[in-house]
Every structure is written in C-alpha cells, then in structure tokens.
Amino acid sequence: AQSVTQLDSQVPVFEEAPVELRCNYSSSVSVYLFWYVQYPNQGLQLLLKYLSGSTLVKGINGFEAEFNKSQTSFHLRKPSVHISDTAEYFCAVSDPSNDYKLSFGAGTTVTVRA
Amino acid sequence: DAGITQSPRHKVTETGTPVTLRCHQTENHRYMYWYRQDPGHGLRLIHYSYGVKDTDKGEVSDGYSVSRSKTEDFLLTLESATSSQTSVYFCAINQGGGQPQHFGDGTRLSIL
Numbered sequence: 001a002q003s004v005t006q007l008d009s010q011v012p013v014f015e016e017a018p019v020e021l022r023c024n025y026s027s028s029v030s031v032y033l034f035w036y037v038q039y040p041n042q043g044l045q046l047l048l049k050y051l052s053g054s055t056l057v058k059g060i061n062g063f064e065a066e067f068n069k070s071q072t073s074f075h076l077r078k079p080s081v082h083i084s085d086t087a088e089y090f091c092a093v094s095d096p097s098n099d100y101k102l103s104f105g106a107g108t109t110v111t112v113r114a
Numbered sequence: 115d116a117g118i119t120q121s122p123r124h125k126v127t128e129t130g131t132p133v134t135l136r137c138h139q140t141e142n143h144r145y146m147y148w149y150r151q152d153p154g155h156g157l158r159l160i161h162y163s164y165g166v167k168d169t170d171k172g173e174v175s176d177g178y179s180v181s182r183s184k185t186e187d188f189l190l191t192l193e194s195a196t197s198s199q200t201s202v203y204f205c206a207i208n209q210g211g212g213q214p215q216h217f218g219d220g221t222r223l224s225i226l
Contacts, residue, residue: 001173004156032212043118043204043217044157051212090156099164100212101172102147104156 002026002093006105013081014113021076021108023091032094033074034102035065039087047089050074061085086112117141118218120205126224133192135221137205139185145210146188148172148180150201151220157204163188164210195225 003026013019025031032051036044048059055067065076074091091105117140127133137146145164149157149172159172161180169180177199179191192199202222206215 009154034214036217041220043219044206046214046216049214094212096212099170100210101159101162102157102215104158106154106156 001098002095002103004091004093004103004105006091006108008108010109012111012113015083016080018079019081019110021089023074023105025072025093029097033067034092035076036090036092037087044090081112083112083114085110118205118207118216120218120221122221124222127195128226129196130194133195135190135203137188137218139207141207142185143207143209145208147206147215148190149204150174151204152201197225200225
C-alpha cells in the first residue's frame with residue numbers, strides 16, 4: 001500500500017496570506033492523487049484531483065495543487081486564504097495496482113486568523 | 115452532494131455489545147467503503163465492496179464484518195465492540211477505476 005506523508009500537522013496562517021500544504025507519497029508508479037477538506041463535524045469534501053494531463057490542477061475555493069512525479073509530491077496551495085478556509089486537509093493517493101484503494105495522509109489542520 | 119446517508123449519526127454503547135452502522139446511497143455506484151478516522155491517522159480503510167455480496171478487507175478489518183445485500187446499502191458490524199473501536203466512521207462511494215470517492219457525514223461511535 002502507498003504511504004502518504006503530510007509534512008505539517010498544523011499550519012497557522014493570517015487571513016489573506018498564502019498557504020502551502022505539503023504532501024509526499026511513497027511510490028513513483030502511476031497513481032491518482034486527491035486533496036480533500038473536512039470542516040468540523042462534517043464528512044470529507046473533494047477539493048481537487050489529479051488523474052492525468054497537466055501537472056497543475058485547479059480545484060474549488062481557489063485552491064490548486066502541483067503534481068511532481070520525480071519528487072513524488074502533490075503540494076496544495078492557495079494564494080490568499082479566508083477565515084472560512086479553517087479546516088483539516090487530507091492528501092490521498094489511489095493506486096491502480098492495489099484495486100484503486102485510497103491511502104490517506106494524517107491530515108493538516110489549517111487555522112486562519114484575522 | 116452525493117446521495118449518501120449514514121445512520122445513526124451518533125451512538126454510545128458498552129463494551130461487548132454488537133453494533134451495526136448503515137450506509138445508504140442513492141447514486142447506484144458500484145463501490146462502497148467503510149473507513150475509520152482517528153487523530154493522527156487520517157482515514158483508514160476497514161472493508162469495501164465492489165458489488166452486491168462482493169466484499170474485501172482493508173488495512174484495519176480485525177473486529178469488523180460487512181454485508182451488502184443490495185446495491186444501495188452497505189452495513190458495518192462490530193460483533194463485540196471494544197473501547198479501541200471508539201472512532202468516527204465514514205462511508206464512501208465511487209464508480210471505481212480511480213474516480214474520486216464521495217463521503218457521508220460520518221457516525222461518531224463511543225464505546226464505554
């Protein structure tokens with residue numbers, strides 16, 4: 001199974017500042033990549049996905065992520081955050097050689113302060 | 115939102131009792147999944163189903179069983195609940211083939 005590492009467990013950031021959440025995975029074989037967001041007491045909502053094609057992926061709410069195959073990374077960015085972006089963010093990897101099962105990182109909690 | 119309903123949303127029970135959680139979908143998706151979410155671990159796959167009566171184990175399947183008698187329903191059973199199974203449980207669905215999974219709102223289960 002893939003191992004997914006989210007390098008920061010907590011990221012405090014001021015409103016209107018940029019944020020980057022880092023995600024690395026273990027294998028260089030072809031995989032599908034996802035970022036999910038979880039607001040308090042809710043389920044996970046898909047932010048964006050990389051299945052193939054352009055390595056820069058745009059998602060909802062102004063987020064984007066860049067796939068780097070050589071570094072096995074899929075970092076998430078937003079140029080200017082809002083208070084409403086306070087949430088937990090999960091990186092996930094789907095491995096076609098393992099029946100497309102998802103492996104999740106441990107999550108990064110983003111706290112946006114005014 | 116994807117049509118996924120989990121029930122109950124909250125449950126408190128005692129060690130040793132059986133517990134069944136239900137996931138119901140209205141999307142007619144082939145794949146259904148059960149995960150547990152614990153601090154510091156993200157989500158971990160318990161069991162999944164790739165069709166009616168077709169199920170397989172995930173990475174943390176010990177102590178859990180599942181059943182899928184209809185496309186729309188996927189049941190997770192704890193035969194004899196233990197305190198280590200206190201967690202938040204999420205159901206997810208997708209079409210398979212690497213497509214994104216869509217999640218329910220979760221069931222918060224406390225075992226005393």
